[in-house]
Structures are given as structure tokens and as C-alpha cells.
Amino acid sequence: MSLKDTLNDTIKSAMKAREMDTVKVLRNVQAAIKKVEIDSQTELGDTAILELLQKQIKQRQESLEIYTANGREDLANKEQFEIDTISQFLPAQLDEAELVAIIKATILATEAQGMKDMGKVMNAVKEQTVGLADPAVISGLVKQALTA
Template identity: 40%
Template sequence: MSLLETLNDDIKVAMKSKDKEALAILRMIKTSIQNEQINKGEDLSPDEELTLVSREMKQRKESLSEFEKAGRSDLVEQASFGISIVARYLPEQLSDEELKSIITEAIASVDATSMKDFGKVMGVVMPKTKGKADGQKINALVKELIS
């Protein structure tokens, strides 16, 4: 079952249960995927769908951070709910230990010895962790492990 089919089924469930907040978020995700399909002119691969869902998650996390800084507890609650909905469509997130293992392997494979090799390491790590870990977290761990 493709992501769009799953979203359509979940939208129907949200409509039947009159869950307006979840319905709005699901529709935004669906619209994002459909817009990308229109721009591309063909169906998206599962990897491309994952990229779009990851982008939605990143936007919501950034919004949550901004709302917390501004002290807007009402919007923090909404953003947190949105994150929980979007998380359903992402693969299970990697633990810190799993991430460190992947990063350590990448460092060894490119013979990284200093921060000059940061880009090479990230180039190896990011495809392996796509959608399974936050980019900022990966960035921080790579910097920590290289130095």
C-alpha cells in the first residue's frame, strides 16, 4: 500500500471520527505529496515520499521550537500534536547507539581524521539514515565523533 493510499484511509477514519486537527494535518501531508507528483509529472518513489514526510516533520519541529521560545503554549500543543501525527508515516527512529555505530563505520570507511572530512562522513551517513534520524542530531554526533 502506497503512502497516498494509507493517507486516504487515515483521512476517512479522521473524517468519520470528526477529528478536525488530525484531518487538517493529514490533508496537508497528502497535498504536499500530490503537489510534488504534479511538479514531477509522475508518481513518487517511496524514497521521495519519505523525503517529503521528513520535510513536514522538520517544519513542525522548527515551528515547535519557535513557539516554545515565544512562550505560546497553545501553539506548542498544536505543534506537538502535529508531530505525533506526522511521526506515524516515518520509519522507526534510530537510537543514539545505532547512530553512533553507523557514524563510526562511516568515519572508518572514508578515513576521516579531522573536521575537514566532515562532508565526506555526512555523505556516507545521510543516505543510510534517511528518515530514521534527525539531521541536526546526526550533525552533532558526527562532529563529536570526528574530533
């Protein structure tokens, strides 16, 4: 079952359970997927949808930080609910040790010598970890590995 089908089934279940907040969040995600599909004139696969979900979560995390810093707990709680709702569609995230192992293997495979090869390493690692890790975390670990 594709990720898009899972999303549709979850929306149907939430509608039957009258969880309108969940329905609203998932429909927004569905609309974002549809917008990208229309703009690119292609149907998105699971990996592209995972990337889009990560972007959606990142946007909400940035908003959450702003709301929390400004004392708007009501809006912060709403953003946290949306993050939790969207996160259920992402696979379990890799821990730092697993990421470091993937990065080291990729550096050896690509024969990267230093920071000049960061783009090559990042692209290879991103392909292996789509939806499994935050790209910002990956970037920081790749920088550490290439400068060490």
C-alpha cells in the same frame, strides 16, 4: 503498501471517525507531497516521502519553540498535535548508540580522515538512515567522530 497509500487510508479512517483536525493535518501533508511531485514531475517513493515528512516535522518543531517561548500555549498545542500526527508515519527513530555505530562504520568504509571528508560521510550515513534519525543530530555526531 506504500507510504502514500497508508496516508490515504489514514485520511479515510479519520474522515469516517470525524476527526477533522487529523484530516486537516494529513491533507496538508498530502498537498506538500503533491506539490513536490508536480514541481519535479516525478512520483515520489517512500524514501523521498520520509524526507518530506521529516521536513514537515522540523518546521512544526521550530514553530512550537517560538510559540512556547512567546507564551502562546494554544498555538503550541496545535503544533504539537500536528507533530504527533505526522510522526506516526515515520519509522522508529534510531538511538544515539546505533547512530554512532553506523557513523563509525561509514567512516571506516569511506576512509574519512577528518572534517574535509564530512560531506562524504554525511551523504553515506543519510542514505542508510532516511527517516530513522534527524539530520541535525547525525551532523553533530559525525562532527564529533571526525574531530576525535
